[in-house]
Amino acid sequence: EAQVTQNPRYLITVTGKKLTVTCSQNMNHEYMSWYRQDPGLGLRQIYYSMNVEVTDKGDVPEGYKVSRKEKRNFPLILESPSPNQTSLYFCASSWSGLGTQYFGPGTRLLVL
Amino acid sequence: AQSVTQPDIHITVSEGASLELRCNYSYGATPYLFWYVQSPGQGLQLLLKYFSGDTLVQGIKGFEAEFKRSQSSFNLRKPSVHWSDAAEYFCAVGAGRGSTLGRLYFGRGTQLTVWP
Numbered sequence: 001e002a003q004v005t006q007n008p009r010y011l012i013t014v015t016g017k018k019l020t021v022t023c024s025q026n027m028n029h030e031y032m033s034w035y036r037q038d039p040g041l042g043l044r045q046i047y048y049s050m051n052v053e054v055t056d057k058g059d060v061p062e063g064y065k066v067s068r069k070e071k072r073n074f075p076l077i078l079e080s081p082s083p084n085q086t087s088l089y090f091c092a093s094s095w096s097g098l099g100t101q102y103f104g105p106g107t108r109l110l111v112l
Numbered sequence: 113a114q115s116v117t118q119p120d121i122h123i124t125v126s127e128g129a130s131l132e133l134r135c136n137y138s139y140g141a142t143p144y145l146f147w148y149v150q151s152p153g154q155g156l157q158l159l160l161k162y163f164s165g166d167t168l169v170q171g172i173k174g175f176e177a178e179f180k181r182s183q184s185s186f187n188l189r190k191p192s193v194h195w196s197d198a199a200e201y202f203c204a205v206g207a208g209r210g211s212t213l214g215r216l217y218f219g220r221g222t223q224l225t226v227w228p
Binding site for chain 1: 144156158163206214216217219
């Protein structure tokens with residue numbers, strides 16, 4: 001089954017404790033992206049990747065890091081999480097930057 | 113800068129009534145436009161998209177949208193709403209030129225409630 005998976009689905013952590021949210025797709029898509037969703041703000045793009053080793057900033061990259069060492073994986077790293085990073089995070093992938101994006105189920109993060 | 117405005121935060125319609133969700137965008141070149149739907153507790157699913165050609169676009173679940181360049185709009189419509197259409201709807205514009213290729217800008221969403 002074609003899908004985008006994210007882990008973990010739910011995470012509670014404390015300020016400053018480094019964490020990684022994994023994202024994996026099995027569709028051989030070149031493009032992957034991370035978004036955060038906050039009430040009343042819609043989705044905002046954090047980082048995206050056009051291909052392996054090619055990443056670029058979205059609207060709200062501060063406090064986040066990404067890497068794309070393999071085509072199928074695009075982890076999101078929070079080196080020192082803060083409470084304002086409490087949010088719902090979505091990973092997405094598509095054939096190209098303008099193609100239909102397939103979204104993962106989301107990761108709900110709470111930073112205390 | 114590119115932006116997307118969805119003027120209606122929340123819309124309530126009766127089942128069987130027609131629906132129109134508004135979307136206005138700001139983009140300097142030819143936009144790539146999308147409508148996504150998010151059911152409660154779910155990720156987003158593409159309803160339809162416009163890249164070029166016919167300005168009336170058909171999507172899944174009986175939805176359609178019309179691109180009007182003169183009004184910078186891409187409104188979503190459905191002639192008869194079903195209770196299962198209750199969800200949050202997001203309009204998005206994709207940047208397709210040069211260094212901004214791959215950027216996707218979402219509106220803040222419109223929450224649709226359907227009364228039986």
